[in-house]
Amino acid sequence: MVSRSNIWSRKSTQQRRHRPKISTATLPTEVKTNANASVSEKLEALKQLLPAGNNGEIKVEQLFQETADYIVLLRTQVFILQKLLHFCDDIGQSQDNNHNNAL
16 A cells, blocks of 8 residues: 555656756846845745744744744634534524423
């Protein structure tokens, strides 16, 4: 049996083989500057999405890690709120049934 990780790793390897290689050495300086500015703007926008506390410089690797951690936190909050909503709905339905049975 093939594990999922093997399937994903093979698939990504196959995809990498078909991608054209673009060397930044062959790109005009203006294109390189625009690409770097675009990446910098996107990284800054990503940084702004994280909760306050990272006002200073942050390494890209740390930014990605903090973003991943924040996504996990948000998904956990959504999960808990959904469970709480279901719990409250169940209590409300239970009370309605008790009230109707008393009549």
